[in-house]
Amino acid sequence: MDDLPKExxxxxxxxxxxxxxxxxxxxxxxxxxxxxxxxxxxGGFWASFNLENFMTHLNRDxxxxxxxxxxxxxxxxxxxxxxxxxxxxxxEKIISEGRRFNIDLIPKLNYCNGKLVELLxxxxxxxxxxxxxxxxxxxxxxxxxDVVPGSRADIFTKKNVSIIEKRLLMKFIxxxxxxxxxxxxxxxxxxxxDFPDDGKFIDLMKQQKLTDNLIHYIxxxxxxxxxxxxxxxxxxxxxxxxxxxxxxxxTPYLFPMFGCGEIPQCFCRLCxxxxxxxxxxQKINDIQLINDESGNELVKMNFGxxxxxxxxxxxxxxxxxxxxxxxxxxxxxxxxxxxxSPLGGSTVNSDxxxxxxxxxxxxxxxxxxxxxxxxLAHYTSCISxxxxxIHLSTTCQNGAKSDLQPFVETFLRHDHDAETEDDTKxxxxxxxxxxxxxxxxxxxxxxxxxxPIYSCSGAFSELDYDESIRQSRLLYSKMYPNDEFxxxxxxxxxxxxxxxxxxxxxxxxxGVLADLVPENKExxxxxxxxxxxxxxx
Numbered sequence: 001m002d003d004l005p006k007e008x009x010x011x012x013x014x015x016x017x018x019x020x021x022x023x024x025x026x027x028x029x030x031x032x033x034x035x036x037x038x039x040x041x042x043g044g045f046w047a048s049f050n051l052e053n054f055m056t057h058l059n060r061d062x063x064x065x066x067x068x069x070x071x072x073x074x075x076x077x078x079x080x081x082x083x084x085x086x087x088x089x090x091x092e093k094i095i096s097e098g099r100r101f102n103i104d105l106i107p108k109l110n111y112c113n114g115k116l117v118e119l120l121x122x123x124x125x126x127x128x129x130x131x132x133x134x135x136x137x138x139x140x141x142x143x144x145x146d147v148v149p150g151s152r153a154d155i156f157t158k159k160n161v162s163i164i165e166k167r168l169l170m171k172f173i174x175x176x177x178x179x180x181x182x183x184x185x186x187x188x189x190x191x192x193x194d195f196p197d198d199g200k201f202i203d204l205m206k207q208q209k210l211t212d213n214l215i216h217y218i219x220x221x222x223x224x225x226x227x228x229x230x231x232x233x234x235x236x237x238x239x240x241x242x243x244x245x246x247x248x249x250x251t252p253y254l255f256p257m258f259g260c261g262e263i264p265q266c267f268c269r270l271c272x273x274x275x276x277x278x279x280x281x282q283k284i285n286d287i288q289l290i291n292d293e294s295g296n297e298l299v300k301m302n303f304g305x306x307x308x309x310x311x312x313x314x315x316x317x318x319x320x321x322x323x324x325x326x327x328x329x330x331x332x333x334x335x336x337x338x339x340x341s342p343l344g345g346s347t348v349n350s351d352x353x354x355x356x357x358x359x360x361x362x363x364x365x366x367x368x369x370x371x372x373x374x375x376l377a378h379y380t381s382c383i384s385x386x387x388x389x390i391h392l393s394t395t396c397q398n399g400a401k402s403d404l405q406p407f408v409e410t411f412l413r414h415d416h417d418a419e420t421e422d423d424t425k426x427x428x429x430x431x432x433x434x435x436x437x438x439x440x441x442x443x444x445x446x447x448x449x450x451x452p453i454y455s456c457s458g459a460f461s462e463l464d465y466d467e468s469i470r471q472s473r474l475l476y477s478k479m480y481p482n483d484e485f486x487x488x489x490x491x492x493x494x495x496x497x498x499x500x501x502x503x504x505x506x507x508x509x510x511g512v513l514a515d516l517v518p519e520n521k522e523x524x525x526x527x528x529x530x531x532x533x534x535x536x537x
Contacts, residue, residue, distance in 0.1 A: 001326045003241035004277065004279075004306065004308070005034075005277075005308075005310050006308055006309065007034070007308070007310070007527055008032045008033060008034045008207065008305070008308065008309075008310040008311075009026065009031035009032045009033065009037065009279075009310065009311050009312065010022075010023070010026045010031060010032070010034070010311065010312045010313070010314065010479075011032050011033075011034045011035075011036070011299065011301060011308070011310040011312075011313050011314070012033065012034070012035045012036065012313075012315075012316075013036050013038070013040075013284065013313070013314070013315045013316060013319045013321060014036075014037060014044050014315065014316025014317075014318060014319045014456070015037045015042045015043055015044060015264055015265075015268060015280075015316075015383060016043060016044035016045055016046045016264060016316045016317070016318070016456065016458065016459075017033065017046045017263060017264045017266075017267075017465065017468050017472075018267070018316070018456040018457060018458075018468055018472045019035075019044075019268035019314060019316045019456050019461065020035075020264040020266075020268050020271070020363065020470060021267050021468075021469070021472040021476075021486075022314050022456065022475060022476055023035045023268065023271045023276055023314075024123075024125070024267035024268070024270040024271040024274075024276075024478075024486065025472075025476050025483075025485050025486045026271075026479075026480070027124075027270070027271040027272075027274040027275055027276040028270065028271075028274050028486055028487060028489065029480070029483045029484065029487070030274075032275065033271055033275070033276040033277065034276075034277050034279065034308065035268065035271060035276055035277065035278050035279070035308065035426030036279045036280075036282055036284070037279075037280050037281070037282075038279075038281070038282060038283055038284065038319070038360065039280065039281065040263060040280055040281040041053075041280070041396045041447075042265050042268060042280070043105075043261045043264050043265070043319070043439060044316055044317075044318050044475045045069075045105055045106060045317070045318055045436060045458055045459060046105065046106055046260065046263070046459060047104075047105055047261045048102045048103060048104050048105070048258070048260060048261030048262070048278050048382075049101075049102070049103050049105075049275070050098050050099050050100075050263075051097075051099075051101040051103065051166070052095070052099075052101070054101070054103040054336075054434070054459055057076060058072045058074075058432065059072060059074075060207070061339050062402035065318075065320060067317055067318055067320075067329060067437050067458075068318070068437070069105075069434050069435065069436050069437075070082070070258070070331070070434070070435050071399060071400060071433070071434060071435050072432065072433070072434040072440050073401065073432065073434075074325075074430075074431070075431050075432075075433040075461045076091050076291065076422075076429070076430050077091070077414070077427065077428060077429045077430070080364075081092060085339060086340055086427055086429060087340035088340070088384070088386065089218055089340045089387065089429060091340060091429075091430075091441065094387070094429060094430065095383075097384040098386045098388075100378075100381075100383065101257035101382065101383055101384070101389070102258050102261065102380075102381065102382040102383075103336055103382070103389065104259050104260045104261060104382075104391065105261075105279050105334075105436055105439075106260065106262050106332070106334075106389040106393075106436060106459045107259075107260055107374050107393065108263075108360060108462075108463060108464060108465060109134060109246045109254065109357075109359060109374065109388055109463055109464065110131070110253065110254045110256075110464055110465065111240050111241070111252055111253060111254075111464050112153065112242045112244035112245070112247040112248050112252055112253065112254055113240060113244040113247055113252075114240065114244065114464045114465070114466060115465065115466045115469045115470070116263070116465040116466075116469060117254065119469060120266070121326075122486070122488060123267075123270070123486040123487070123489060124488045124489040124490075125266050125270050125486075125489070125490055128194055128196060128258070128265075128269045128270065129256055129262050129263070129266050130256070131248075131255060131256055131257060131381055132253040132254065132255050132256075132356050132357055132379060133248050133249045133251045133253070133254055133255075133357075134251045134252075134253035134254065134255060134356075134357040134358070134414070134415050135251070135355030135356050135357055135358060135359070136148075136345070136355050136357075136358045136359070137150060137221060137251075137252075137253075137358075137359050137489070138221075138344065138348060138354040138358060138359065138360040139216065139217065139220055139221040139360065139361070140360070140362055141160075141213070141216055141217075141436075142296040142402065142408065144347075145284075145343065145344040145347065145360070145411070146160070146219040146277065146348070147348055148162075148217060148222070150250040150251055150252070150461060151245060151246065151250040152170070152383070153250075155169060155170065160213070160320045161213065161214075165211055165213060165214055168208075168209065168211070168214060169214050169217075169218075172205070172210060172214075173206055173218075173238065173242055176235060176238050177238055177239060177242050177243065178236065179235065179239075190406070198230050198231070198232070199230065199231045200227065200228065200229065200231065201219070201223070201229045201230060201231050201233065201234025201235070202215060202219060202227050202229070203231075204231050204234070205218060205219070209508075211262040216442065218238060219234075220361055220363050220370070221361065221525070222237070222238050222241045222242075223237035223238050223241065224237065224361040224372070224463060225237055226363060226368060226370070228368065240252075241437065243503060247381055253357075254375075255357045255376070255380060255382060258380075258381045258382065259380075259381075260383050263465070270353055270489060273353075274489075275490070278304065279432065282303050283303070284301060284303055284321070285302040285303060285304065285530075286301070286302040287299065287301050287313070287321060287453075288300045288301075288475075289302070289453075290309070297452050298310065298311060298452065299312070299313040299452050299453060300313075301313075310452075311451060311452060312451055312452045312453075312479060313454065313457060314454045314455070314458065314475075314534055315420070315438065315453065315454070315455050316455075316456050316458070317329060317437060317455070317456060317457065318437070318458070319454075321411045322455035324510060326448065326455070327439075327442060327445060327457065328439075328440055329437045329438060329439055329440065329456050329458060330395065330396065330437075330438055330439075330440055330461075331395075331435040331436065331437060331438060332391070332393055332394070332395035332396060332405075332435065332436050332437075332438045332459075333392075333395070333396040333397070333399065333400035333435055334391070334392065334393055334400055334433070334434050334435065334436055334459050335377055335390075335391070335392040335393075335400060335401075335404045335405055335408070335431060335432065335433050336389070336390070336392075336431070336432050337389075337390040337391075337392070337408075337412065337428055337430070337431045338387055338388070338389060338390075338428075338429045338430040338431075339387070339388045339390060339412070339426035339428060339429060340386060340387055340388070340426070340427070340429060341388070341423065341426045341427070342355070342375065342388050342426065343358065343360070343373070343375055343388075343390065343411060343412075343424075343426060343481075343486070344422070344424050344425075345423030345424040345425075347424050348388070354373075355377060355379075355425065356376070356377050356379035356380050357375070357376055357377075357379075357380060358373075358374070358375040358376065359372075359373070359374055359375075360372075360373040360375075361373075362404050362406070362407050362410075364394070367394070367397065368395075368404075368480075369394060369395050369461065370394065371392055371393070371394045371403075371404060371406065372391075372392070372393045372394065372408045372463060373390060373391065373392055373407065374390075374391040374393075375388055375389070375390050376388065376389040376390075376391070377389075387429075388426065390410070390412075390426075392404045392407055393461075393462045394461075395438075396435050397434070400433040400434055400435050408428075408431075410428075411424075411425060412425055412426055412428050413425045413426070413427055414427070414428055415427070415430065422499060422534075431482075435458075437458055437459035438459050438460055439458045439459065439460050439471075440460075441460055441461065441462070441467060442459075445457040445471055445474075445475075446471065446474040446475050446478055447478075449475070449478060451478075453477065454475060454478070454479060456471075456472075456475065457471045473485055481487070
């Protein structure tokens with residue numbers, strides 16, 4: 001790249017979520033940014049792949065790299081002459097449709113009233129992507145899969161919730177939404193909740209005379225919590241859930257079309273629009289600290305015959321250029337499973353369609369967090385029509401296969417009997433298990449960093465992006481304390497945009513603009529345009 005400038009304000013290594021947010025925020029305020037990824041693709045541990053590239057990526061040799069995906073196993077259903085296909089699918093047909101897949105390494109959902117949606121709106125980055133509203137939230141009640149009511153109307157039409165329970169539930173959630181936080185006081189104060197912050201949330205619900213049925217819906221389906229969750233944590237979780245419902249239909253969650261790998265690329269697009277330079281597949285030979293003529297410390301990097309300097313450098317968790325002792329990480333146990341029928345069968349899927357996006361949180365005894373399941377249908381542009389992509393995630397304790405076995409053995413099956421009357425358990429056509437690095441919640445990744453070299457945390461074991469956004473804000477304010485974090489970008493007509501061709505088979509064109517469209521398939525038949533989101537500001 002002969003025309004590449006030799007000096008930048010900031011060089012960022014890695015195109016994961018936090019690195020991309022920092023790059024976009026820096027470029028947005030007029031600073032020069034070089035954004036490099038040693039991979040040939042965007043996203044790092046946050047990436048999405050088609051089926052072939054996904055399997056190749058998991059099995060690639062990463063040498064002596066310490067922070068890497070580990071313990072990968074893959075298995076196909078044993079198709080035989082008698083069982084040559086299941087519901088019209090076999091191994092060869094699935095592989096032939098592999099380019100229609102977008103498989104996330106770390107799948108996430110976004111609360112409609114969460115920090116990511118707010119950041120996308122406030123920065124005007126929402127125009128670079130589109131979302132789909134989650135179609136169903138499921139839970140496991142008395143050993144059976146059940147649909148969680150998503151609105152006041154759903155609550156009152158729920159047959160297995162009595163009239164008295166409905167009144168208790170409405171009273172409780174109203175109290176949760178309307179509680180007030182005293183100014184300059186981190187404690188929750190509400191006359192109706194005379195309860196200590198560090199008390200258990202489940203004890204509060206028992207104090208409020210909620211039944212076991214209602215406690216289950218609130219604790220596991222709405223809060224995705226456990227019996228050790230504190231009053232403060234539980235109240236925050238249920239408030240986020242309840243205030244998210246109704247913003248974009250009767251759902252608290254959104255899922256990005258084409259997979260979660262699109263989210264970091266949204267920020268890359270903004271960075272590029274404001275002058276950021278992108279360079280993928282570039283190996284870095286050396287990083288040195290030097291002083292300029294005025295004695296200011298700079299970072300010098302060597303790429304083959306290129307030598308570039310910058311005032312600051314940011315490295316991602318998987319870049320191999322950070323001190324892992326200062327940036328400790330743990331692992332998330334993951335499974336990616338392909339089936340040809342939806343979870344729960346006709347019991348929870350009246351049309352056997354399975355919806356577009358389905359969420360289920362499954363608590364596991366003896367584990368602080370449960371197993372999160374996200375099921376995707378073809379409406380998300382993540383898998384072919386007639387197939388379902390099931391993501392399972394939990395913090396790693398005994399290895400991915402062992403950690404996720406409670407869910408797999410309970411709700412899925414490895415064999416197939418076309419004549420069985422029980423259609424609630426889909427047959428596993430393909431499965432892969434692996435463990436992927438994640439940062440540790442509660443660890444201070446920022447305060448000890450003094451530059452000019454900074455490091456980003458990776459993904460956290462959370463459903464949304466809240467902790468990642470919080471860490472991004474902290475790091476940016478450490479680097480540029482006098483600059484605004486991601487101010488609102490001008491409207492598209494005020495910016496010169498490049499080519500409009502969007503090649504999703506390779507690298508996404510950074511000039512492409514798309515609308516934010518949280519779509520709910522047939523329930524509401526509404527398209528929620530970007531303008532609707534802007535009205536909420």
